[in-house]
Amino acid sequence: MGLLRHIEAVNRWDPARFRPLVLGERRVGRIRHDFAPLLAAFPAVFAVETDRVRLRPDPAEPEALTAAVALATRRLVADGAIPNWRGEWFDVVAGDDEQALFRVDRGALPRLGMRAAGVHLNGYVRRPDGIHLWIARRSPDKKLDPDKLDNMVAGGIGAGHGPWSTLLKEGEEEAALPADLLARAHPAGIATYVMEREDGLRDDLLYLYDLEMPEDVVPRPNDGEIADFRLLPATDVLALVRDTDRIKFNVNVTLIDFFVRHGILRPGDPDYVAICRGLRR
Amino acid sequence: MGLLRHIEAVNRWDPARFRPLVLGERRVGRIRHDFAPLLAAFPAVFAVETDRVRLRPDPAEPEALTAAVALATRRLVADGAIPNWRGEWFDVVAGDDEQALFRVDRGALPRLGMRAAGVHLNGYVRRPDGIHLWIARRSPDKKLDPDKLDNMVAGGIGAGHGPWSTLLKEGEEEAALPADLLARAHPAGIATYVMEREDGLRDDLLYLYDLEMPEDVVPRPNDGEIADFRLLPATDVLALVRDTDRIKFNVNVTLIDFFVRHGILRPGDPDYVAICRGLRR
Numbered sequence: 001m002g003l004l005r006h007i008e009a010v011n012r013w014d015p016a017r018f019r020p021l022v023l024g025e026r027r028v029g030r031i032r033h034d035f036a037p038l039l040a041a042f043p044a045v046f047a048v049e050t051d052r053v054r055l056r057p058d059p060a061e062p063e064a065l066t067a068a069v070a071l072a073t074r075r076l077v078a079d080g081a082i083p084n085w086r087g088e089w090f091d092v093v094a095g096d097d098e099q100a101l102f103r104v105d106r107g108a109l110p111r112l113g114m115r116a117a118g119v120h121l122n123g124y125v126r127r128p129d130g131i132h133l134w135i136a137r138r139s140p141d142k143k144l145d146p147d148k149l150d151n152m153v154a155g156g157i158g159a160g161h162g163p164w165s166t167l168l169k170e171g172e173e174e175a176a177l178p179a180d181l182l183a184r185a186h187p188a189g190i191a192t193y194v195m196e197r198e199d200g201l202r203d204d205l206l207y208l209y210d211l212e213m214p215e216d217v218v219p220r221p222n223d224g225e226i227a228d229f230r231l232l233p234a235t236d237v238l239a240l241v242r243d244t245d246r247i248k249f250n251v252n253v254t255l256i257d258f259f260v261r262h263g264i265l266r267p268g269d270p271d272y273v274a275i276c277r278g279l280r281r
Numbered sequence: 282m283g284l285l286r287h288i289e290a291v292n293r294w295d296p297a298r299f300r301p302l303v304l305g306e307r308r309v310g311r312i313r314h315d316f317a318p319l320l321a322a323f324p325a326v327f328a329v330e331t332d333r334v335r336l337r338p339d340p341a342e343p344e345a346l347t348a349a350v351a352l353a354t355r356r357l358v359a360d361g362a363i364p365n366w367r368g369e370w371f372d373v374v375a376g377d378d379e380q381a382l383f384r385v386d387r388g389a390l391p392r393l394g395m396r397a398a399g400v401h402l403n404g405y406v407r408r409p410d411g412i413h414l415w416i417a418r419r420s421p422d423k424k425l426d427p428d429k430l431d432n433m434v435a436g437g438i439g440a441g442h443g444p445w446s447t448l449l450k451e452g453e454e455e456a457a458l459p460a461d462l463l464a465r466a467h468p469a470g471i472a473t474y475v476m477e478r479e480d481g482l483r484d485d486l487l488y489l490y491d492l493e494m495p496e497d498v499v500p501r502p503n504d505g506e507i508a509d510f511r512l513l514p515a516t517d518v519l520a521l522v523r524d525t526d527r528i529k530f531n532v533n534v535t536l537i538d539f540f541v542r543h544g545i546l547r548p549g550d551p552d553y554v555a556i557c558r559g560l561r562r
Contacts, residue, residue, distance in 0.1 A: 096554045163548045186544030190557040207548050261542050263467030267444045267488050273377045276471045280561040 001243050004271045006252035007278035010204075013196035021112060023055045023065075023101060026094035030113030030201055038081050042072040065102040073108040082111050083199055084143075089159035090116060096205075103159045110200035116156060119167045120254040121185055121209045123152030123175075123219065124234070124262075131234040131262060133255075134219055136175070137227045138248065148248040149240065151255075152211075152219055152229065153177070163187070163207035174226055175219035185211035188261060191253050191279060208254055210261075234264045253279070282524050285552045287533035288559035291485075294477035302393060304336045304346075304382060307375035311394030311482055319362050323353040346383040354389040363392050364480055365424075370440035371397060377486075384440045391481035397437060400448045401535040402466055402490045404433030404456075404500065405515070405543075412515040412543060414536075415500055417456070418508045419529065429529040430521065432536075433492075433500055433510065434458070444468070444488035455507055456500035466492035469542060472534050472560060489535055491542075515545045534560070 019036065021029035031039065031053045039046040039053055045068045047054040057065040076082040086107040091100035093115055109116050123134035134152040138145055155170035157163060171182040188208045195202040219229045232240075238259055241252050257279050259265040265272065300317065302310035312320065312334045320327040320334055326349045328335040338346040347370075357363040367388040372381035374396055390397050404415035415433040419426055436451035438444060452463040469489045476483040500510045513521075519540055522533050538560050540546035546553065 096558070098554070187541075187547050188544060189541045190554060192554075192558065205554065210544075260468075260470045263469060263491075266468050273379070273471060273473075273486065277377070277473065277561055280558055 002271070003242055003256055003265075003275055004278065006241065006249070006256065007275065010193035010195045010202075010250055010253055011278070013194050013201060017196075018113060018201070019052050021053045021055065021114075023094070024059050026101075028055070028092050028094050028101060028114060030203070032113075032200060035081075035111060035200070038076065039072070042075070045069060045072045059101065062100075062102040066104070069102070069104055069108075073105060073112075076111070077107065082108055088156065090114075090156065091159045100159065106156060110197060110202060113201040113203060115203045115205060117163070117205045117207070118154065118156045119163045119170065119207045119209060120151045120191075120251070121153040121167060121171065121211055122188075122254070122258045123211050123213045125213050125215060125231060129233070131264065132231050133234050133237050133258075134213060134229055135232055135237060136219075136229050139225055139227050142225060145248045147227070148251075149246050150226070150248050150251050154251070157207075167209055173223045174221075175229065176222040177217070177219055181213075181217060182211070185209045189257065191250070191257055193250070193253065204250065206250065206254060208257060210258070234259070234262070238264055283552070284523055284537055284546075284556055285559065287522065287530070287537065288556065291474035291476045291483075291531055291534055292559070294475050294482060298477070299394060299482070300331075301333045302336065302395075303333055304375070305340050307382075309336070309373050309375050309382060309395060311484070313394075313481060316362070316392060316481070319357060320353070323356070326350060326353045340382065343381075343383040347385070350383065350385055350389075354386060354393075357392070358388065363389055369437065371395075371437065372440045381440065387437060391478060391483060394482040394484060396484045396486060398444070398486045398488070399435065399437045400444045400451065400488045400490060401432045401472075401532070402434040402448060402452065402492055403469075403535070403539045404492050404494045406494050406496060406512060410514070412545065413512050414515050414518050414539075415494060415510055416513055416518060417500075417510050420506055420508045423506060426529045428508075429532075430527050431507070431529050431532050435532070448490055454504045455502075456510065457503040458498070458500055462494075462498060463492070466490045470538065472531070472538055474531070474534065485531065487531065487535060489538060491539070515540065515543070519545055
């Protein structure tokens with residue numbers, strides 16, 4: 001089945017089907033053409049033009065902007081045009097900028113084609129027979145990607161938070177890891193992609209972290225999001241990524257990045273150069 | 282001065298100034314428009330057309346192709362149109378393909394805009410106060426980039442060789458490292474760039490390797506290419522990359538990649554996302 005298919009899958013979208021969502025002159029999202037008419041029902045919030053959708057409220061008043069967009073998107077959730085209200089604020093940014101402009105509910109991000117940032121932590125153990133990875137299995141009753149395999153710790157970065165504080169919070173909540181161990185994690189780069197899904201776009205920026213785990217620490221499910229954890233040889237995880245769809249769509253990509261950085265995937269492997277290039281396109 | 286300037290510097294070239302060099306229907310290089318007329322002097326080898334230059338010899342006969350191009354480029358060296366004959370064969374490939382099509386002398390690669398592959402090895406020591414890097418200083422009488430700082434080991438991949446055998450050879454020749462130590466190096470990804478220089482294009486694919494060095498092994502100059510080696514705190518090397526031009530142009534990039542992978546450069550550092558994106562563009 002191959003590795004490159006996962007990188008291609010998360011980079012599949014058709015720009016011709018979307019128009020930019022702008023605040024002032026800055027792009028903050030992308031609206032699918034067939035969704036734009038639904039935004040026209042809120043003329044005080046969205047100005048729907050043929051080649052773009054403009055946010056009407058004053059950019060200099062982020063609180064008013066947040067409230068206006070929340071009002072419109074709540075109505076769209078009630079109408080079934082946005083799948084669900086998550087009750088988690090996310091910061092809205094322009095392009096790769098990190099400056100928060102206002103806030104929207106996490107559930108509205110795909111429909112508005114807005115950037116979502118998250119953290120993914122690879123927990124690994126060095127053994128004489130090679131690197132092993134702690135792999136989580138998502139709870140079978142999770143709404144998104146139930147039962148799929150996942151990184152040891154992963155989570156979205158809520159409004160007002162950065163990657164590091166999110167990592168510490170999720171590591172405790174999801175895997176019951178002690179704070180002094182999590183503090184030894186180190187950043188290892190990013191993965192980015194834009195992917196078209198049923199409900200709009202996933203425009204994701206994932207901050208990647210590595211944590212070498214001592215043999216005697218075992219992550220355990222703590223908040224019902226994760227069913228169990230297993231420690232697997234990295235080469236077995238590579239085979240799962242290559243040959244199955246057991247792993248959550250974007251975790252395939254964070255794992256491939258780990259395999260490249262740690263030399264588990266090597267020059268001479270099929271598509272090595274294309275895989276390395278694809279990881280940060 | 283900043284880090285991003287190094288990534289921008291190695292990605293600076295103007296496609297409008299070049300036309301493709303093709304073998305059959307495959308692009309194997311890029312010819313600057315003002316250099317194309319010089320190739321017209323060898324009509325049995327190069328067909329100079331307005332929108333491309335075609336290699337005339339039969340692609341199915343790589344030895345004849347190699348000999349024909351060598352004859353032409355040797356003449357261009359004699360005429361001063363190609364700076365020098367290096368006496369090192371490099372494999373010619375199409376795009377990211379690894380399949381060798383024929384061979385040219387290393388000195389002719391920039392003028393023909395052909396891909397050059399190399400290996401760069403980061404040698405590092407883990408200490409309680411953080412990662413330290415072995416940094417080489419190039420010999421002051423080296424023709425290219427004399428006296429500049431360099432990775433512990435680096436070298437071009439000659440025809441018929443792969444990255445791994447090149448790493449073992451250069452590690453012994455340049456730094457007198459024992460083979461059993463070099464065997465513990467692991468691949469960690471690639472860096473690629475296309476850069477316009479006086480003498481044409483550098484279209485480089487660098488295979489990156491990391492090697493954790495024991496405290497008691499000291500690399501030493503072995504073949505006159507390197508003047509000396511110094512072990513520096515990685516944060517000091519980061520400052521050299523950021524604030525000076527002491528380091529060889531492309532080694533700035535391989536070091537930035539190392540800083541990202543090992544968390545010496547962190548989210549929140551200026552341009553973090555742009556730097557990560559730029560490394561593999």
